[in-house]
Every structure is written in structure tokens, then in C-alpha cells.
Amino acid sequence: MQNILDKTAIVGIGQTEFxxxxxxxxxxxxxxxxxxxxxxxxxxxxDIEGMVTFTLDTxxxxxxxxxxxxxxxxxVARGPxxxxxxxxxxxxxxxxxxxxxxxxxxxxxxxxxxxxxxFGQPMxxxxxxxxxxxxxxxHVTFGLDTPAKIYALWYAHYMHRYGVTSEDLGRxxxxxxxxxxxxxxxxxxxxxxTLEDHQNSxxxxxxxxRLLDCCQxxxxxxxxxxxxxxxxxxxxxxxxxxxxATQSHQIGGNIMWDYYRGAKVQYREAQSTARQxxxxxxxxxxxxxxxxxxxxxxxxxxxxxxxxxxxxxxxxKDFIKDGHIALNGSIPVNTHGxxxxxxxxxxxxxxxxxxxxxxxxxxxxxxxxxxVLVSASRSSMILGRA
Amino acid sequence: xxxxxxxWEGIKEDRLLFQKCSDCGTLRQPPGPMCPSCQSLxxxxxAASGRGKVVTWIxxxxxxxxxxxxxxxxVLVDLEEGVSLISNLQGIDPKDVYEGLEVEVFYQDFxxxxxxxxxxxxxxxx
Numbered sequence: 044m045q046n047i048l049d050k051t052a053i054v055g056i057g058q059t060e061f062x063x064x065x066x067x068x069x070x071x072x073x074x075x076x077x078x079x080x081x082x083x084x085x086x087x088x089x090d091i092e093g094m095v096t097f098t099l100d101t102x103x104x105x106x107x108x109x110x111x112x113x114x115x116x117x118x119v120a121r122g123p124x125x126x127x128x129x130x131x132x133x134x135x136x137x138x139x140x141x142x143x144x145x146x147x148x149x150x151x152x153x154x155x156x157x158x159x160x161x162f163g164q165p166m167x168x169x170x171x172x173x174x175x176x177x178x179x180x181x182h183v184t185f186g187l188d189t190p191a192k193i194y195a196l197w198y199a200h201y202m203h204r205y206g207v208t209s210e211d212l213g214r215x216x217x218x219x220x221x222x223x224x225x226x227x228x229x230x231x232x233x234x235x236x237t238l239e240d241h242q243n244s245x246x247x248x249x250x251x252x253r254l255l256d257c258c259q260x261x262x263x264x265x266x267x268x269x270x271x272x273x274x275x276x277x278x279x280x281x282x283x284x285x286x287x288a289t290q291s292h293q294i295g296g297n298i299m300w301d302y303y304r305g306a307k308v309q310y311r312e313a314q315s316t317a318r319q320x321x322x323x324x325x326x327x328x329x330x331x332x333x334x335x336x337x338x339x340x341x342x343x344x345x346x347x348x349x350x351x352x353x354x355x356x357x358x359x360k361d362f363i364k365d366g367h368i369a370l371n372g373s374i375p376v377n378t379h380g381x382x383x384x385x386x387x388x389x390x391x392x393x394x395x396x397x398x399x400x401x402x403x404x405x406x407x408x409x410x411x412x413x414x415v416l417v418s419a420s421r422s423s424m425i426l427g428r429a
Numbered sequence: 430x431x432x433x434x435x436x437w438e439g440i441k442e443d444r445l446l447f448q449k450c451s452d453c454g455t456l457r458q459p460p461g462p463m464c465p466s467c468q469s470l471x472x473x474x475x476a477a478s479g480r481g482k483v484v485t486w487i488x489x490x491x492x493x494x495x496x497x498x499x500x501x502x503x504v505l506v507d508l509e510e511g512v513s514l515i516s517n518l519q520g521i522d523p524k525d526v527y528e529g530l531e532v533e534v535f536y537q538d539f540x541x542x543x544x545x546x547x548x549x550x551x552x553x554x555x
Contacts (some may be wrong), residue, residue, distance in 0.1 A: 165491065179437060179542065181459055185515050186489030186503045196505060196515075202484035203528055248487050294465065303459060303513050304503050307485070 046323040051137040052275035052282035052429060055084025055268035056395045061230050061386030064158040065262035072264030073102045073153035074110040080266035081111070086147060091268070093118030093145030095135045096152055097389065099125045107151065118145035122290075122422065125162075126337050127298050129390025131422035134288040136269040146270060152391040153264030161260050165189050182300050190339060191257060193250040193299050197307040198342035202251065204308045205357035209253060212341040213241030214363045215376075216255045216383060219338075222370065223380025226406040230259060231384050245341030256341040258382035265391045267398070272429060283401045286414065286427035287320035298421065310343075313350030316423035324425050325412075328352045332412040333400045334368075334376045337390040337419035338383060344368075344376065347418055370407055378407045388418050397426045435474050440543055443536045447512050449475035460513040464500040478533030480550065481508035488523050506532055506547055520548040 057079025059065065059072050081088055088111040094104045094339055098121045108116055120135045122128025131151075136148035156162060165188040187193045201207065220236045223229035236255065244254040275282035291312040295304035321327055336347045345359035353374050354362040362368070368376035377395040379385045386392055397415040399405040415426045439446035447456045450464040451471035463470055484507050490500040502518040504526075518532065532547040 104432055177441075179544065181433070182515055184544065185517050186501045187515065188489075189491070192487060192489055192503065195487045195505060199487055200505075200528075204486065246490070249490065251487060300515075302484075302515060 047141040048134075048137040048282070048288050049284050049324070050095060050272050051140045051269055051285045052272045053133070053267055053285065053394075053398050053426065054270050054275045054278045054280055054282055055080040055082070055086065056398050057081070058228070058265045058388075058392070058395060059153075059263050059416070061228065061261050061263040061307065061388065061392070062157075063230070063262060065155055069159070069254045069264075070102050070106055070110065072155070072262070073107050073151045073266070076153055076264035076266035077111055077149055077151050079108060080149065080268050083280060084268045084270075086268060088113050090147050091149045092116065092278055093120075093136065093139050093148035095120050095132050095148055095150045097122055097128050097132070100152055100154070102151065102153055117295060118148065123292070124298050126339060126390045127419055127421035129337055129393065129419035129422060130288065130417050130424045131290050132288055132391060133267070133269065133285060133394060133424050135421060136267075137285045137288055137359055140269055140271055146274070148269045150267040150269065150391070151264065154389070154391050155262045156387060156389075157260040157262050159262075162190060163185060163257070163260055187300065190299070191247045191252050194340055194343075198340065199251045199300060200307045200344060201346055204306075205360070207342070207343070207345065207360050209250065210238060210242065211345070211360035211363070213238050213339075215254075215341045215344045215368070216241050218363070218369055219377050219381045219384040221315050222378050222407050223384025226379050226385060228406065229380040229385040230261065231380060234357065240412070251342070251388050255383075258339050259387045261386040261388060263386055263388050263392075264365055265395055266389045267394060275429065280415040281402055282429040284427045284429050286326075287324040288424035289316050289319045289323075290422040291315040292421060309356060310346040310350045310420055313347050313418060313420040313423070316420070317351045320423060320425050324427070326425070329417045329427070330414050331374060333378055333397070333409050333415045334374050335378070335393040335397050335417045336376060336381070337340070337393060338377070338381050341383070343420065346410050348376075350420070351416065351418070370406070370409070378405060378409060383407040393417050393419075394424075397424075401426050401428060432462050436460060439474065439476075440536065440545055445477045445479050445534055445545060446474040447477055447510065448472040454510050456510055458514060475510075477508050477510050477512070479508070480548075481506040481514075481525060483518065483528060483530040483532055483534055484513070485528065486518060486523065486526050501525065503533070504547060514545070516545050516547050518547050
């Protein structure tokens with residue numbers, strides 16, 4: 044596969060603090076993060092020609108453009124739905140830069156997801172029967188009314204098939220919280236947990252998810268600037284190359300209610316993005332130094348480890364137990380604490396951590412990190428040195 | 430007008446209906462306007478037997494529906510016709526459920542809203 048994306052680079056990152064109550068508007072969070080990212084790159088707002096976010100983001104591109112004083116946008120695109128599009132943001136931005144559609148693209152994701160609309164709350168019972176307008180719904184009406192339940196139904200299938208226990212999941216939470224504990228940006232900074240804490244946390248969806256299997260709900264904003272690798276060499280920061288980026292949406296799939304295409308014990312989209320990226324970047328899973336994996340809930344870490352070939356099908360529980368994903372392991376995972384430990388900025392905060400790992404500025408720096416995987420399973424990227 | 434309206438009309442009459450492509454015969458669920466196999470727009474409702482096997486299940490302990498007593502077991506059922514459906518499983522403790530458990534449909538009225546529900550296949554039932 045011809046790779047033109049590797050002529051693009053991430054040159055700026057910015058963020059607000061991550062909290063449970065930001066005390067300001069979502070647009071202000073987006074504007075603060077965007078300004079910080081543009082400053083970090085050493086660019087001016089007038090250098091930005093494109094914008095990318097999620098379809099779910101509430102911040103209008105033109106409103107943010109006005110805040111930042113950007114005279115004209117020539118490229119605007121949104122990745123599909125929510126967290127599954129986290130890495131699609133860079134795919135869209137890099138594609139625009141590589142094609143010449145925009146010289147520099149600003150990516151943003153900002154929300155008051157804890158103090159405002161909480162995704163974890165049950166979908167609103169509007170009709171008395173279900174959540175989506177009038178009449179019954181194929182899912183909400185039967186009790187699949189929160190993300191925890193919606194995803195637990197297919198995570199349960201994976202767990203049954205491979206004999207994965209709640210303790211197996213908890214071992215990931217312990218790693219995520221250990222990493223967050225030494226990351227000053229993390230909400231759970233200096234707050235590690237033990238496996239016993241995990242096992243004592245209450246059931247959210249028995250027998251699949253406990254409280255400490257769930258990502259946080261967070262307020263905050265993050266932003267990223269993408270431009271060409273050539274231009275990046277003249278900017279303020281060491282360029283972080285987009286070595287590969289892609290998406291996968293397969294027939295019959297559904298981002299949340301993904302029940303209609305047979306066994307759910309392997310994550311086909313993550314398998315596909317892995318195959319595509321390793322081929323286009325000309326590397327293998329052995330070249331990946333850090334893996335940053337979108338985890339709304341713990342089981343997806345296990346499925347993603349298997350989908351990328353870091354271990355075989357059903358082996359992830361033992362792979363984690365054997366210490367492979369810890370900071371000193373063979374493939375450190377979510378070195379910032381992930382969405383469980385750092386914050387839930389819908390997975391885009393994972394990309395910022397990827398940039399820091401390549402720059403060598405992460406709180407939990409992996410020595411000599413050359414290739415970082417940032418996977419949101421249905422969209423993914425590999426970041427590398429210039 | 431929604432693509433799934435026919436399904437809920439069927440449920441009102443105790444019938445489990447799926448779209449069957451009039452050109453290639455493929456059944457589809459969830460409903461959609463076009464056959465994913467041959468792109469035909471022509472279809473007719475096909476009544477399923479209501480027999481199938483449990484694929485996966487969870488306990489929904491915090492229901493938001495006013496008329497459903499907690500907790501409910503939510504199941505993904507693979508029907509013998511080859512389509513899958515989400516429903517609730519009654520008549521068995523969730524701890525006793527297993528992948529492959531044979532189940533059959535029944536219909537229950539929840540405050541004027543009839544829904545399809547499933548239960549383990551009864552001995553001697555057809």
C-alpha cells in the first residue's frame with residue numbers, strides 16, 4: 044500500500060486541566076486547548092486552514108474559528124460518532140494535509156462530560172418504553188440503556204469464550220491506575236489501586252463490569268495540530284510523524300449495538316487496522332514500543348492486545364498477568380493511565396500521550412520510544428520519529 | 430415511516446417477523462431498506478419460528494423503564510432462521526444461563542406495550 048500519510052506530522056498538542064467540574068463552557072475548553080496546541084507548534088491561528096473533530100462534539104467549527112481569529116477554513120471534517128473515531132481525527136487531518144486540501148489542520152475534542160451531559164447515565168425514557176423517540180427500540184427497550192450494559196453484552200461473550208474473570212480485568216485497572224498515579228495530568232494522580240480494591244468495587248453490570256472497570260467521566264479539552272513533515276522540521280517542537288493511520292468499519296457492524304454478525308470474541312476492526320498499518324508503515328508489532336488503547340471498559344484492552352497480535356486469541360489475560368503491559372513490560376500499555384486513570388477525553392488524550400512518548404516528554408517515559416500505537420479499535424494510528 | 434415498523438406491527442399480533450428479500454431470499458435483522466446481499470429493494474415479511482439459542486447475556490440491574498421490575502436478563506438470541514435478536518430471558522436464574530441454551534419466544538404486555546420475550550424451551554413443547 045502506498046503511504047502518503049507518513050509525509051505528515053503532529054507538531055502541536057494542547058489541553059486544559061482534566062476535572063469533574065470545569066466551571067466553564069465546552070467552547071471555552073475547546074478554545075483554550077486549541078490555542079495551547081497552536082502555541083505549542085509555534086504557529087499562529089491564521090496558519091490553521093482545517094478543523095477536525097467527532098460528529099458527537101457539540102462545538103461548532105465556526106464558533107471555534109471565531110474564538111481563535113482564524114480568517115478562513117478550507118477543510119472541515121468529522122469522524123464518525125464517538126470514541127471509535129478518536130484516531131480517525133488524525134487520519135482525516137493527515138489525509139487533508141497530504142492531499143494539499145489544507146496546510147495545517149486543528150483537531151479538537153472538548154466537553155463537560157461529567158458536569159454536563161454524562162454519557163454513562165441511562166438513555167432518557169422519553170416514551171415510557173424506550174429511549175429513542177416514540178415506540179419501542181430493539182435495544183434500549185430491553186434494558187440496554189447505558190454504555191456499560193451495551194458493551195458488556197459483547198464483552199461477556201468474549202469472557203465466557205476464554206474463561207476471563209473479573210480479576211483478569213482488574214489486573215489492567217491496576218496497571219492503568221499505577222501509571223496515572225505518577226502522571227501529574229491524571230485525575231487519579233497519586234491514587235493507585237490494588238487488585239483487592241478492584242474486586243471490592245461494586246458491580247455495574249454483573250458479572251462483567253465493576254466500577255473500577257469503567258472509564259472515568261471527565262470535563263476537559265484537548266487539541267492537536269497536524270501539518271506536513273517538511274514544514275514540521277522548521278517548527279518549535281521535534282516533529283512526530285504520522286507513520287500510519289487508518290479506519291475500519293465492516294459490514295454488519297455497529298459502533299455500540301454490535302450484535303448482528305456472529306461471534307464477538309475477536310475485534311475484527313482492530314485486526315484490520317493493525318494489518319493495514321503494519322503493512323503501510325513497513326513494521327511489525329515487535330516494533331511497537333508503547334500501545335495506547337482506547338478503553339471505555341477494561342475488556343477492550345484484552346481484545347485489542349489479541350487483535351494486534353501482541354498475544355494469541357484468549358491469551359491476553361495471562362499476558363497481562365505475566366506483566367507484559369506494565370511500564371517495564373514488553374509492551375507498556377496506556378502509560379498515562381488511559382481513560383480509566385488519566386481522564387475520559389474520548390480517547391483524544393491518548394494521542395497527546397503518544398506525541399509525548401515520541402518527543403520524550405511523557406510523565407512515564409518509555410526509554411527510546413520510536414513507534415507508538417494509538418488505537419481506538421475502529422480507527423488507529425502509529426506515531427514515529429521524523 | 431421507519432424501516433422497522435412492520436416488526437412492531439407483527440409483535441402486536443404475536444408474530445416474529447423479519448424481512449426476507451424477494452429476489453435472493455436472504456433474511457435480515459436489524460431491518461433496512463435494501464438487501465445487503467443483492468441490493469434489492471423488494472422484500473416481504475417472513476414469520477420466524479421463534480426458536481433459537483442464547484449467544485450472550487447480561488443482567489440489566491438498573492432499568493429505566495417504569496414498568497419493568499429489576500433485574501432483567503438481556504440476551505442475544507441466534508434464531509434458527511439465521512438472524513439475531515436482542516430480547517429478555519425469563520424463567521431461568523441468570524447464573525444458570527449458558528451459551529447455546531435453547532430458547533423460545535413468547536409475548537408479554539408491559540402496560541399496553543407488547544414485547545417479545547424468551548424463555549428456555551419447555552420439555553414437550555413444539
